Amino acid sequence: MPELPDLQVFSRNLDKKLAGKTLEKVTVPNDKKLNVSVKSLQSTLQGQKLQKVHRVGKELHLDFKDGDVLGLHLMLRGQLHLFENKNDHKHTVIALLFDDGTGLAMTDGFGQATPTLNPEDREAIDALSPKMTAAFLTEQLQSTKAAVKNVLLDQNIIRGIGNAYADEILWDAGISPFSAANKIPEASIKALAKSIKEVLHNAEKHILKEHPDIISGEIRDFMDIHNPHKTHSPKGAAIQHKTVGGRKTYYTEEQELYK
DNA sequence: AGCATCCTAGGCG
DNA sequence: CGCCTATGATGCT
Structure with a gap:
């Protein structure tokens, strides 16, 4: 499972690959851990431009243009995958499809990897x-x-x-x-x-x-x-x-x- | 404070 | 080919 240094590299590479693109569609095949309804996640984020991907603690933050943030926590077994147009990765928790056909999927067989809309700032x-x-x-x-x-x-x-x-x-x-x-x-x-x-x-x-x-x-x-x-x-x-x-x-x- | 829970997949025997 | 283990966070005792 990735720790801070791995996540630091992931965030850098994802930022290079995805920043500047507009989120067309977000799907959440496993919404057990999602802190809001899938509908509200979609209505909040779809159509927004992704400004930046960075790491906060053990979480990746995708910062969108209107100030909304999607936090992705991989927990024990979570993995990230890029895809083109269609996501066929097994155990997908959440999949983001951008306007140029590039996609990002977070998968986790355990189902523990956690997507969070606008995670609270922590004091730590x-x-x-x-x-x-x-x-x-x-x-x-x-x-x-x-x-x-x-x-x-x-x-x-x-x-x-x-x-x-x-x-x-x-x-x-x-x-x-x-x-x-x-x-x-x-x-x-x-x-x-x-x-x-x-x-x-x-x-x-x-x-x-x-x-x-x-x-x-x-x-x-x-x-x-x-x-x-x-x-x-x-x-x-x-x-x-x-x-x-x-x-x-x-x-x-x-x-x-x-x- | 310390342990059970989540229950997969890759690596090793 | 089947067993073992690895990492995180939460919530209970």
């Missing part, structure tokens, strides 16, 4: 926002004794970090994912702030270089720690894993456990 800041500073992290981490990894994953605090990148970031910062958030010293919080930016930016750069045109899937092969094909970290420690709450955490002894 984006992981790549300039507001994501060591000072911000200090404030957030001090207020809870929860495991630091859970804080990174909490979309109500920071938007955009998922399970795989949380492990990469924490290894890079030298902090054990099981550390109590309020026990992490200032110097390590600074390292963490730096690692969040660096790990996400480097991943995006890598994906863009190796897969410049992708709009779907996830690229994971280059990950150093959260990677089932690797046994040792770049610095040589054995990678360990532990399943917490149904999802796997990868870590090494190179990471300090604060408790």
Whole structure:
């Protein structure tokens, strides 16, 4: 499943491909997760010009000319596909057809991928926002004794970090994912702030270089720690894993456990 | 805070 | 060829 760096590349490519086109028809074969009726979605968006595609947290935002926004969240298994004129992708949740015959479909066998008309602005800041500073992290981490990894994953605090990148970031910062958030010293919080930016930016750069045109899937092969094909970290420690709450955490002894 | 829920498909044995 | 797992968010206990 795609995480922030993948989505960043997708949004870029979709913007290149679709911005400036007028939405002719939107269909929602699976409207279980849609926050408005299909009719109201259609009457709001059809006929509007798509101005911009960009990423907000783990969601893609399609900004239309009159200020309406279509949010697309891929959740666990959602995928995006471009099509010409007719969409035949299986498990289509929503399909957008533009005036030149180009189409975009979001599919999901699980049916969990979520389209949202005019998603509410959330207070949580984006992981790549300039507001994501060591000072911000200090404030957030001090207020809870929860495991630091859970804080990174909490979309109500920071938007955009998922399970795989949380492990990469924490290894890079030298902090054990099981550390109590309020026990992490200032110097390590600074390292963490730096690692969040660096790990996400480097991943995006890598994906863009190796897969410049992708709009779907996830690229994971280059990950150093959260990677089932690797046994040792770049610095040589054995990678360990532990399943917490149904999802796997990868870590090494190179990471300090604060408790 | 922590676990069950959604219930597919691709990868690996 | 069948089993296993992977990722997110919500809502319950």
